[in-house]
Amino acid sequence: MARPAKKIVPLNSKPDEVAQSLYAKREKIYPREVHGLFAMWRTIGVVALLGIYYGLPWFRWEGRQAVLLDLPARKFYIFGLTFWPQDFFYFAVLLIIAALSLFFFTALAGRLWCGYACPQSVWTDVFLRIERWIEGDRLRQMTLDTAPWSARKILVKGAKHTVWVLFAAYTGFTFVGYFTPITGLTEKITAFALGPWETFWIIFYSLATYGNAGWLREQVCIYMCPYARFQGAMFDNDTLIISYDPARGELRGSRRKSDDYKAKGLGECIDCTMCVQVCPTGIDIRGGLQYECIACAACVDVCNQVMEKMDYPKGLIRYTTENAVQGNPSHLLRPRVLVYTVVLLGLFSLMGFGLSQRVPLELHAQRDRNTLYRETLDGLLENVYTLQIVNMDQKAHEYELSVSGINDMQLHKNRETITVPGGEVMEFPVWLRADPQGLRRRSTAITFEVRATDDATLIAREEARFLGPLTGR
Amino acid sequence: MQNQEIPRIQRIVAILWPSFLTAGVATVLFFTAFDPEILLQDTRFADLSRLGAYTIGFFLVWLLTASSCLLTCYFQRPCAFNARQGGQTP
Incomplete structure (x- = not known):
């Protein structure tokens, strides 16, 4: 049987009204909780990265803090190596390697960084979990926010902000612990003898964490992140992106599970809007690739669950490439990937050679x-x-x-x-x-x-x- | 007007955020090259700790870069728009 008329949504479509509305007064986004394969990877990422962040300053190496960027002493200790201001060259090469790695992974797999590794995503995820733990699921949060102020609302909101502030404060403390010895910092705090500048930076970083992860959230990605603005330049038709398959999904519409949707002229999208509800940046992925999309794959997970319930094949929203969506073959190795690889290998060799030849x-x-x-x-x-x-x-x-x-x-x-x-x-x-x-x-x-x-x-x-x-x- | 479509938060971000980033880079470069302890040893600020000097240095640079961003944002507004705001004929 022939498929009904397909509505092809181009991947580079203009921002629709949902995106436009973000330029108006911001409406709070309540991302729905999501489970699934990519949610699991995100959780692993959060646990591993935060584990490194909070654990590393406590790790000791030959009687010293293993990683200590000792600003007051103008020396950076990284395990067995000590770097002085004279070693700025290595720092510069390291930054170039970091930038090129970002380009490399972007060309290869799109915004992997945004979805899984960016500190903004990672801390926002933790803050969302805290919010969900105290205020309840999406629906409860929305009900609470629209409800008039009551003793219970003050209590719940107060509890959430207290936990947020405590978590942010520990984050700020850990941050400063990378720059002045963290054991000394702990002693000074417990003795109320913290220096003014350490105090200032702990508060500054805590407030930044609280503000960025608790309040600003996706607005950081949309308005503040330079990478979000220029990452599109590194994309090509073979870059891994998250995409809705309009050929399969359209025309979208509600139906019963038992319905013969093809006879009704419908595609496989049941228009349940779950993909919109789970989106942390509040976009509709069905509108095509948008720069607000941080490629967290939450919509992939939730849509797969819906497809499973409907007994439809999974992958209506999936990791794919623009070539694949259009039915063309995808290529992993292409000039841009090869160039990045060669330059990166060169820089790694330069760094390794430099470090091995470095005379302290x-x-x-x-x-x-x-x-x-x-x-x-x-x-x-x-x-x-x-x-x-x-x-x-x-x-x-x-x-x-x-x-x-x-x-x-x-x-x-x-x-x-x-x-x-x-x-x-x-x-x-x-x-x-x-x-x-x-x-x-x-x-x-x-x-x-x-x-x-x-x-x-x-x-x-x-x-x-x-x-x-x-x-x- | 063009400006009315840009939300306030984006305008604030456009002033405070790029200047924050560049001020961070400038501070790192400056204090890598110059040790504040040596810079300040013959001044009345000789007792300021390095951490203090870095902090004050960073905020001074941020003030400078933020002023630059502010002026950029200001001059981006169409001239005719400014003139109307001032009650003058363009």
Whole structure:
């Protein structure tokens, strides 16, 4: 039997009235609770990501907090590595890798990031769960909100906001715990001795969490997120998207399970609007791909349940590609994916190579600017320098100091051995003496070198100038 | 007018949010290059902790970037519209 006339809804359709209405006064969205395969993946994502977020600052590594971006000390500890401001290069490469990974996954699988991993989605999910736990399901929430204020409503709303604030406060506390040692932070809080700036940032981050996840929710995605605006540029016809199958679904309409809907000229969409009710951004996926869609797949789960109840095949709303919807083959490997892959692999190699070659040692030499040079009693020329050894390693090292550039140069220092504790900087003066006969120019390049006595890879060099009289020889 | 279609929240976001992001980046770059402790050591703010300097620095930069966003939003309004608002003929 021939199918009834199909209403094809183009995937890049213009925003319909539902979307337009978001530009008017915002109406609160009450996403219905949803269960299913993708809801399970989302839950796994939430648990894993929040587990990492709240757990990581408590994880210890060789007697220290394993991940500590110690802003007050200007050192970033990441397990066995210590990064200094001088290591900004790695941070920059890391950010580029993060951005490119986002492009890569977007080209491949659409807005995976938004639906499963974005902090905004993850915390909003938790706040929604808290709301559901205290206020009840979607219908109860809507009834409560329209009901006049009563003792019960104050109690329920008060309880919800209290739990939200407590959860947000712990989130803010954990956030600051990444930047100042979290054990010290706990002690200071319990002793009411928290510094003003830590207090400020805990409150600031807590309020941001409470506001973004409790109140703003999908508006963050719609109005604030830059990625949501430009992600479409990374899409092509082979990108995984969530799409309603209009060829199967239209014409939509209500019917009894026993009805022969085909005879009535209907498609498989029973127009139950469940896909709209579960949507956290309040769109109708049947209107085509919209930029508000964060690809959380809640509509896929709920529609599959409806299809199951109706004994229709699943997948009326499903993960698919635009090519597949139009009946063309989809391609996984395509130029844009390959380019992203190659560039990403290149950057990962660069980062890995850089880290493996990184020498956690720096040497700085500054010539004493007060006197250009001095003649000693035995007729030598003397220059004074201040040396700075930065031991960026986590343990102490003893160093040997040498200098080259002028023949038979004497190096004098005010200490026998040079030992710098882990993560510290040592400054000390050195005196260089050279025979004026050996100098050809007024200013001669010399090179200081420090090398660790216990580790042959720890070598740092620094160039400096040795000054003599204007006339030279 | 074009502006009347844009909800208030979007206009507020357009001023506060991009400036927040860029202020964050600028603060990180600035304080990576310059240690506030050394910058302030000879000033009356020498006792300010690094965390304090970062915080104040961030908000000062945010103020600056937000002013820039505010002016952008202001100049985006059609000139004729502004003139009418001021009671003048365009």
